[in-house]
Amino acid sequence: MDRKDLHRMIRVDQAGEFGATRIYEGQLAVMGDRGPHSAEIRHMAAQEAEHRKKFDALLAKRGVRPTALHPFWSAAGYALGAGTALLGPEAAMACTAAVETEIDKHYSDQLDALEASGADPELAAMIAEFREEEREHRDSALANGAERAPAYPLLAGAIRLGCRIAIRISERV
Numbered sequence: 704m705d706r707k708d709l710h711r712m713i714r715v716d717q718a719g720e721f722g723a724t725r726i727y728e729g730q731l732a733v734m735g736d737r738g739p740h741s742a743e744i745r746h747m748a749a750q751e752a753e754h755r756k757k758f759d760a761l762l763a764k765r766g767v768r769p770t771a772l773h774p775f776w777s778a779a780g781y782a783l784g785a786g787t788a789l790l791g792p793e794a795a796m797a798c799t800a801a802v803e804t805e806i807d808k809h810y811s812d813q814l815d816a817l818e819a820s821g822a823d824p825e826l827a828a829m830i831a832e833f834r835e836e837e838r839e840h841r842d843s844a845l846a847n848g849a850e851r852a853p854a855y856p857l858l859a860g861a862i863r864l865g866c867r868i869a870i871r872i873s874e875r876v
Contacts, residue, residue, distance in 0.1 A: 704820035710767045711874045712813055712826065717758035718770040718873040719806060720833075722780040723751040726802065729784025730795045739792050740847050747799065747840045754833050761829070770873045779869075783862070790853060796844040797852035801862035803841035809870055810834035 727748035734741050762769055770776070787798035810830050817827040852858055 704816060704822040708816075709823055709826065710765070712817075712830075713758065713761055713765065713767045714770055715870055715873045716810075716813075716830070716833075717755065717762055717767075718772070718776055719809070719870065720751055720755035720758050721773065722776045722869065723802065723806075724748065724755055725777050725780030726784035726798065727751060729781040729786070730788040730798070731784075732781075733785050733788035734792070734795065738788070738795075740796060743843055743847060744795065744799075747843070750836050750840070754836070757829060761826070771876050772873060776869065776873070783865075787858075790858075793848040793850075793852040793855075794858065796847045796849035797855055797858050798862055799844035800841050800849035801859040802866055803837045803844065804859075805863050805866035805870070806837045807834060807841060809866075810837065 727744055730744055731741065731748065734744070738744070761767070783798060784795070787794040810833065813830055814827060814834070817823055817830070849855070849859075
C-alpha cells in the first residue's frame with residue numbers, strides 16, 4: 704500500500720464523516736427535539752462530528768487533499784437527512800441503518816487492506832474504532848424501527864447504492 708492509497712482512504716473517510724454530520728443536521732432540522740428518536744440522533748451526530756474532527760486533523764497532518772465535492776456532499780447529505788425525516792422517524796432510522804451498513808463494509812474492506820499490507824497502524828486503529836461506533840449506530844437504527852419505514856427495502860437499497868457511488872467518487876475527486 705503506497706502513499707497515494709493511504710491518501711485516498713483518508714480523503715474518502717473524511718468526506719464520509721462530513722456527509723454523515725450533514726445527514727444528521729438535516730434530520731434534526733426537520734425533527735427538532737420533538738421527534739421520537741431525536742436524542743438518539745443527537746448522540747450519533749456528536750459521535751460523527753468527533754470522527755470528522757479526527758479525520759480533519761489527519762488530513763492536515765498528512766497533507767491530504769480533501770475531496771473537491773464537499774459543497775455537493777454538504778447539500779446532498781443535508782437533503783437526504785431532511786428528506787428521510789420528512790417521511791417519518793422510521794425513515795430517518797432507515798437512512799441511518801442503510802448508510803451505516805455501507806460504512807461498516809467500507810471500513811472493514813479498508814481494515815483488511817491495511818492489515819494485509821501492515822501499513823499505517825494509526826489509521827487502522829482510527830478506522831477500527833470508528834467502525835465499531837458505526838455498527839452501534841446501525842444496530843440502534845434497526846432497534847428503533849428502521850425496517851418499519853415506508854418501502855424499507857427500496858429506500859434502504861437506494862441509499863446504500865448512493866453511498867457506494869459517493870465512496871467511489873470521493874476516493875478520486
